[in-house]
Amino acid sequence: MKALLPALFLAIVSVTAVFAKGGPAINDKCPVDGKTVRIIYRIFADKGTIAFCCVDCMEAYQKNPARYTVTVKEPGK
Numbered sequence: 001m002k003a004l005l006p007a008l009f010l011a012i013v014s015v016t017a018v019f020a021k022g023g024p025a026i027n028d029k030c031p032v033d034g035k036t037v038r039i040i041y042r043i044f045a046d047k048g049t050i051a052f053c054c055v056d057c058m059e060a061y062q063k064n065p066a067r068y069t070v071t072v073k074e075p076g077k
Contacts, residue, residue, distance in 0.1 A: 022044040022048065023048065023049055024039075025037060025048075025049045025050065026047065026070065026072050027050060027073055028073045029071060030051075030053040030054075030057050031057075031061060031070045031071070032052065032053075032057035032061055032068055033057055035053035036053060038051065038052070038054075041058045043061070043062060045065075048072075
């Protein structure tokens with residue numbers, strides 16, 4: 001049992017670090033097609049975490065981010 005505790009602790013810390021990176025998404029609507037975002041499709045940019053509705057939109061944004069405008073959601077939403 002004592003041998004499992006360090007491994008379990010390391011796993012919890014690793015998972016927490018992955019999900020904590022970038023914080024919450026700065027947008028509610030996909031910058032590529034305007035649909036509601038799903039947080040599993042996200043990138044971490046200088047301005048914050050940008051979320052997308054699907055992997056295709058995320059890849060399109062990454063290829064040419066200057067083409068798309070990210071509408072930042074209102075504070076408190």
